Amino acid sequence: MNFILHRVLKAPEQLQALAPFGEVDADLMQQVTEESGKFVTEVVAPLNRDGDEIGVSFKDGSVTTPPGFKQAYQSFWQSGWPSLACDPDDGGQGLPAALEAMLYEMLSAANHGWTMAPGLLHGAYECIKHHASNELKATYLDKVATGEWLATMCLTEPHAGSDLGLARTKATPMADGRYALNGTKIFISGGEHDLTDNIVHLVLARLPDAPPGPKGLSLFLVPKFYEDGTRSAVVCERIEEKMGLHGSPTCVMRFDDAPAWIVGEPGKGLNAMFVMMNAARLHVGLQGVGLLESAWQKAEAYARERRQMRAPGTGSKAGEADLIEQHPAMRRILDAQRAWIDAGRVVAYRTAIELDIIKHHADADRRAVANRWCALATPVLKAAWTDQAFTGGSACLQVFGGHGYVREWGIEQVVRDSRVAMIYEGTNEIQAIDLLLRKTLSDGAAAMQGLLDELESELGSSEFDAEIRSGMERLGLLMRERMVPAVQADGADPALGNWLADDFLRAVAMVLMGWAWSRIRATTGAEQQRWAQPSGAFLRWVWPEFDMRMSMMERTLG
Structure with a gap:
């Protein structure tokens, strides 16, 4: 790291x-x-x-961790x-x-x-x-900043999953300037618990005169306890029985005329909430990296201890058993996941650096470049690496054979826990649609082409770099000469971009991984051996997905 x-x-x-x-x-x-x-x-x-x-555990509206x-x-x-x-x-x-x-x-x-x-x-x-207003900041900001009080993000409703514009929770003005919240929110992580003395709920709701759809949503803050110690009318109705994350309460929360304060301007709730969601998406991408690392560590340690049959090419004699890490099938699994982990760290850590550049750099042009990186890399990091945490975690379970399927070794928990990261904070399909439709095609692919040009300028002159450069150029050409004209043409299928989105995001993920491994390879020097196997695994068993995704998009475009 x-x-x-x-x-x-x-x-x-x-x-x-x-x-x-x-x-x-x-x-x-x-x-x-x-x-x-x-x-x-x-x-x-x-x-x-x-x-x-x-x-x-859940009893009478209370959760015990x-x-x-x-x-x-x-x-x-x-x-x-x-x-x-x-x-x-x-x-x-x-x-x-x-x-x-x-x-x-x-x-x-x-x-x-x-x-x-x-x-x-x-x-x-x-x-x-x-x-938030200065009054709300005075009460809540330092408590949340320090973590003394935990917070929730209350978006989803039973009838409205990814389509937040369907939300029905109501906010009715009160005489004292607050708003009475009424409605039910589901899938609320940490909606109720015993970890902190208070919980700060940030809730999307609709004012009485609000228009339908997402532009009618406002954001409100309601705590579990008010300043005078009285408890708010926010009730945890139940917690969900889940595939994984059993240590985290996923709550159904009911708001019964709960007095709350508005955060930001009326009708601008999504703008305020997206500040929270974008920060969460980087962390979810890091969940993917971390969970895959956890799975890899368990599998690598097991592979170094478990002996099974002769491994081809080791010179072992008949009847001898080799460590399973010497078997090509197992090495391929382990090295391919290592390629994902280390490339993911390069992308994620750079994203975090760029976030600070956006906030603090004196040069507006440099801040714009950082904004471009974060806008384009964040959905890729969230979608591709959470997907890999699950599929790669399952591959690491395979290293254990039957032992991986039982609880003793801990690998099956990683597979179960990782699955939800592909869903929350915007499903991976929504990340792909956001990347292609809103952030690439909306400006004729100018921002994405700018990112590809930047990445290409950082590549070296090795055969490895030449192959990654060729991929970047091929993706840029497809965007400029086929995708943009096809989507903008008169009578174009309005669903065309959606059909392309998943493959496009995966192709961009491959390009980012290629750039990341180019950077690692250029830095390692005398430490090359430590990185040689995952670098080679990337080129042999991960990078070929780029050709597959390009072929799929070319066929979809016709």
Whole structure:
């Protein structure tokens, strides 16, 4: 992790050029990541199995988290971990977003269920900081920034999943300037729990005179407890029985005339909420990286201990058994997942660096380049790496054979826990549609072509780089000469872009991985052997997907 952050991406040099981070040097960054690892290893990871097997319990509207969860969370926020990247004026530590990203990658790898609790804190903090009134900030901002109080994001309703414009929850003006919320929200992570003294709910609802659709939604804040200690009329009706994440309560929340405050302007609720969702999408992409790392670590360790039959090409004699890591079928699985993990880290950590550049860089042109990167890379990171956490985690389970299917080894939990990341914070299909229709075709592919040009300029001159460069040029040509004209043509099929979206996102993911591995290969030098196997695995067993996706798009375009 530190190698990629410091040497591949040269994060300290980039970040020290930004005013808030002038004193954040490489030694400090490494110290923070090492202490992150210690906390996660010693406090959070040991709770993972009980979180899965014991799970949360629900009685009379109250949720009790698994043994040790509350104590671990109290230690987490009191040690300052949630506030790493928050503004010092709000009780934060003012450190780079990359350090927070690395922390949450570790947390997701160690105990995804527990990590769901603080997972929305940063997004809620940004939402309140940029959109709430000064009065709301005075009461809630530092509590959320430090993690003393946890937060929720209440969007989904029983009849309205991804289509938020169908939301019916009502907000009726009250005489004291607040609004009475009425409605039911489902799939609310951490809607009720015993981890903190208070919970801050951010809720999408509709004012009486609001137009239908997404433009009629406003955002409201209602806590579990008000300042005077009275409890709000927000009720947890039940918790869901789920495939995984048993340590995280997924709640059905009912609002019964619950007094709330509006956040931001009426009818601009989605604008405010997307600040929260975009922050969450980077973290979900990191969940994919972390969960895949967890699966790989378990499988790699098992493969180094388990002996089965002779492996071809090892020179073993008849009747001898070799370690299964020596068998090509197992090495292919392990090295291919390693290729995904390390490339994912390059993409994710760079995204975190670019987020700080957007906030703090003095040059408007450089901020625009950073905005382009984050807009285009974030949906790819979220979709492609959460998909790989599940499919790659399943491949790692295969390394165990029958042992992987039983609970003892822990790998089956990774597969179950990872599946939901492909769904929440915008399904992976919606990420693909967003990438192609809203962020690529809407400007005639200018932004995406600009990103491809930037990536290509950073490639080297090796045969590896030549192949990745050829792919980038092929994708650019398809966008400019076939996709854009086909979608913009008179009488064009309005669904054409949707048919192309999934394949397009995967093709862009392959290009980003190729660029990432080019950067790693250019940096390794004498350490090449450590990276040679996953680098080769990428070129042989991952990169060919690019040709497949291009072929699918070409056939769809006709």
